[in-house]
Amino acid sequence: MQKITIDVVAEKCGFSRATVSRVINREGIVKPSTAEKVEKAVQELGYTPNLMARALSGGNSRTIAILLPDVVREYYTALIAGADAAAEEKGYNLIIKTRNTKRALIDLIEGRRVDAFLLRFAGSSSFDLEFLNRLKKRKIPYIIIGKPPFSDDHPSILIDNIGGARLMAKHYAMHGFQRILFITGPEESLDSQDRIYGFKIGLSEQGIDPANVVVVRGDFSRQSGYEAMRTFLETERADVVFAANDHMALGVMRYCQDIGMRVPEDIAITGFDDNFFAEYLQPSLTTVQQPMHAIGDLAVGNLIQIIEGGRALESRIILSTKLQIRHSCGC
Amino acid sequence: MQKITIDVVAEKCGFSRATVSRVINREGIVKPSTAEKVEKAVQELGYTPNLMARALSGGNSRTIAILLPDVVREYYTALIAGADAAAEEKGYNLIIKTRNTKRALIDLIEGRRVDAFLLRFAGSSSFDLEFLNRLKKRKIPYIIIGKPPFSDDHPSILIDNIGGARLMAKHYAMHGFQRILFITGPEESLDSQDRIYGFKIGLSEQGIDPANVVVVRGDFSRQSGYEAMRTFLETERADVVFAANDHMALGVMRYCQDIGMRVPEDIAITGFDDNFFAEYLQPSLTTVQQPMHAIGDLAVGNLIQIIEGGRALESRIILSTKLQIRHSCGC
DNA sequence: CTGAAAGCGCTTACAG
DNA sequence: CTGAAAGCGCTTACAG
Numbered sequence: 109m110q111k112i113t114i115d116v117v118a119e120k121c122g123f124s125r126a127t128v129s130r131v132i133n134r135e136g137i138v139k140p141s142t143a144e145k146v147e148k149a150v151q152e153l154g155y156t157p158n159l160m161a162r163a164l165s166g167g168n169s170r171t172i173a174i175l176l177p178d179v180v181r182e183y184y185t186a187l188i189a190g191a192d193a194a195a196e197e198k199g200y201n202l203i204i205k206t207r208n209t210k211r212a213l214i215d216l217i218e219g220r221r222v223d224a225f226l227l228r229f230a231g232s233s234s235f236d237l238e239f240l241n242r243l244k245k246r247k248i249p250y251i252i253i254g255k256p257p258f259s260d261d262h263p264s265i266l267i268d269n270i271g272g273a274r275l276m277a278k279h280y281a282m283h284g285f286q287r288i289l290f291i292t293g294p295e296e297s298l299d300s301q302d303r304i305y306g307f308k309i310g311l312s313e314q315g316i317d318p319a320n321v322v323v324v325r326g327d328f329s330r331q332s333g334y335e336a337m338r339t340f341l342e343t344e345r346a347d348v349v350f351a352a353n354d355h356m357a358l359g360v361m362r363y364c365q366d367i368g369m370r371v372p373e374d375i376a377i378t379g380f381d382d383n384f385f386a387e388y389l390q391p392s393l394t395t396v397q398q399p400m401h402a403i404g405d406l407a408v409g410n411l412i413q414i415i416e417g418g419r420a421l422e423s424r425i426i427l428s429t430k431l432q433i434r435h436s437c438g439c
Numbered sequence: 440m441q442k443i444t445i446d447v448v449a450e451k452c453g454f455s456r457a458t459v460s461r462v463i464n465r466e467g468i469v470k471p472s473t474a475e476k477v478e479k480a481v482q483e484l485g486y487t488p489n490l491m492a493r494a495l496s497g498g499n500s501r502t503i504a505i506l507l508p509d510v511v512r513e514y515y516t517a518l519i520a521g522a523d524a525a526a527e528e529k530g531y532n533l534i535i536k537t538r539n540t541k542r543a544l545i546d547l548i549e550g551r552r553v554d555a556f557l558l559r560f561a562g563s564s565s566f567d568l569e570f571l572n573r574l575k576k577r578k579i580p581y582i583i584i585g586k587p588p589f590s591d592d593h594p595s596i597l598i599d600n601i602g603g604a605r606l607m608a609k610h611y612a613m614h615g616f617q618r619i620l621f622i623t624g625p626e627e628s629l630d631s632q633d634r635i636y637g638f639k640i641g642l643s644e645q646g647i648d649p650a651n652v653v654v655v656r657g658d659f660s661r662q663s664g665y666e667a668m669r670t671f672l673e674t675e676r677a678d679v680v681f682a683a684n685d686h687m688a689l690g691v692m693r694y695c696q697d698i699g700m701r702v703p704e705d706i707a708i709t710g711f712d713d714n715f716f717a718e719y720l721q722p723s724l725t726t727v728q729q730p731m732h733a734i735g736d737l738a739v740g741n742l743i744q745i746i747e748g749g750r751a752l753e754s755r756i757i758l759s760t761k762l763q764i765r766h767s768c769g770c
Numbered sequence: 771c772t773g774a775a776a777g778c779g780c781t782t783a784c785a786g
Numbered sequence: 787c788t789g790a791a792a793g794c795g796c797t798t799a800c801a802g
Contacts, residue, residue, distance in 0.1 A: 111795095113795055115796095125796080125797095126798080130797095136772095139772085157550070160500065160550070160794085160795080161495050161794070162796050164489070166778065171534070178520070179516055180517065185510055185516050189537070192510060192538060196538040201534045201552070203502070205523065211530075212527060221490050221500075330719060362719050390692075390693070390721060444778095456781095456789085461788090464781085469788085489779050492779035495778090495781090497781050498781060774800095776798090782794105785788100786787105786789085
């Protein structure tokens with residue numbers, strides 16, 4: 109079976125390789141009737157360009173790399189699903205990496221195999237910064253998901269953590285909660301920092317003194333929520349617990365049930381993220397919904413636009429979050 | 440800044456491009472002292488091969504495509520995490536696709552961008568078969584996760600659904616359950632078929648007549664578990680519900696709680712998969728644990744071995760499952 | 771508007 | 787054991 113290359117197409121339609129290339133990439137000026145003939149030949153032969161050759165000779169590889177802390181948490185899987193949808197629509201492929209050894213990342217850039225990067229940092233390392241600088245120097249487009257851990261002039265897409273937490277504070281005021289426990293994510297998490305910041309702003313706006321909030325450190329894991337709750341209850345009591353993500357809220361709820369506290373009668377619990385299980389817990393979890401799928405979709409869509417010569421992303425886009433009221437708050 | 444190509448390395452160490460290539464790919468015979476000098480130059484220059492060029496000229500692209508029904512269910516995310524671990528270890532990249540339009544898949548093959556495929560089918564379409572044939576014809580290595588929906592001579596890695604369900608049947612016998620409801624996955628799911636098959640075998644072995652099991656169709660979604668339970672309870676009663684996956688078990692549990700049935704006092708519930716939430720439910724869910732992470736890791740490891748000239752996978756590997764006993768069964 | 775030719779950065783027979 | 791050369795399948799100035 110003969111391999112269908114651009115030369116086969118060229119021969120079939122009677123034009124040169126260069127012209128076929130122009131038609132396929134819609135680049136340069138081609139006479140409409142010529143384009144038509146070329147397209148017909150492409151169609152009939154079922155020609156598919158070899159992307160390796162295209163990339164090697166200066167074109168796009170139609171591949172976007174997405175670098176994540178993990179691929180298991182729903183936060184990221186929804187992001188991937190959205191990214192995948194956008195990529196598929198435009199005929200792009202996604203390379204997904206979680207264990208970002210320095211070596212592997214440099215290979216990705218130097219190997220010229222990707223046109224753009226979608227990045228999500230967990231904390232910040234000096235290598236992350238070096239990596240960003242390398243991308244900049246090479247003029248490889250990238251978008252950061254979440255607040256960039258470095259300076260502010262990186263193109264990024266964020267969710268409105270502050271706004272979401274403010275809404276929750278307002279809801280707390282409505283319930284009249286007095287004694288509040290807030291369980292944070294890991295220290296370096298900017299999401300967590302923004303959530304508590306927005307929450308306190310919201311409380312102030314409602315006339316509640318944020319100084320009354322007890323803050324305990326967690327790490328976003330279910331186990332840390334469980335432990336934080338146990339430690340806290342050894343010496344204190346609260347009307348409500350605001351966990352900085354749903355997984356920790358799950359841990360908290362589990363601990364309360366283990367020791368026989370009723371939710372929400374004895375203690376209310378709320379989370380952040382709106383993971384799928386929130387709706388199925390008993391009681392169902394009041395939380396803040398964030399559009400991770402939309403973010404993935406938007407980010408890849410923008411990246412493709414940039415790759416294909418469109419305008420670059422304005423430096424940051426913020427997507428709004430929304431309160432998802434269920435039963436664990438007492439509603 | 441000069442681009443570091445193989446020619447730069449060649450010049451630096453005083454050997455030819457061909458020799459440098461041989462050293463880097465550990466192919467052909469090279470004098471040890473030469474190899475040493477070449478490696479030193481590679482090191483000092485921080486040279487990384489351009490993978491596009493390598494692939495174009497007949498080498499590996501060091502990329503494996505993984506095709507999945509979705510990237511959201513834990514079943515698949517664990518698989519990806521395992522695959523990613525193996526890929527990272529060997530310096531390979533993973534392209535992940537969920538929306539498998541015909542066009543996109545053919546591009547992937549014809550575009551020569553991947554060395555191998557890891558496939559997971561949901562049901563079976565005629566295109567899937569055509570796709571497999573195309574891979575075979577092109578001699579592109581692939582491994583199927585789960586029982587192949589076609590003939591049996593495809594390299595595949597399976598979990599022991601039958602064995603896991605048998606173990607569960609044995610556990611049911613220990614509890615002395617009489618009236619049993621089994622909720623299946625979608626009709627075309629071979630996993631679901633094997634699970635109920637193994638379950639019935641197990642019951643027979645324990646002297647329980649499998650004909651007593653009421654079977655209701657679900658589709659693996661939480662919602663379908665919820666609905667199946669509602670419909671069932673309109674006319675019948677059971678001691679225990681075996682949902683063919685944990686998500687449906689979650690739906691079942693939710694429905695029982697909604698109508699005030701106590702689990703496991705009024706009715707026991709068990710699942711299959713051991714998703715993360717199983718441990719955190721109230722009561723915690725008894726289920727069958729399957730090694731999806733290990734499967735991803737094993738599959739990619741094998742694929743890389745094949746790519747790099749090793750022996751092909753024996754036609755099928757079956758990994759065992761294990762009973763995870765918690766509280767929802769009454770234990 | 772179209773084509774001939776160079777070049778992208780590798781691998782791999784083929785010679786020696 | 788090593789090198790010169792062809793070739794992988796495209797894109798892109800450059801000419802016309």
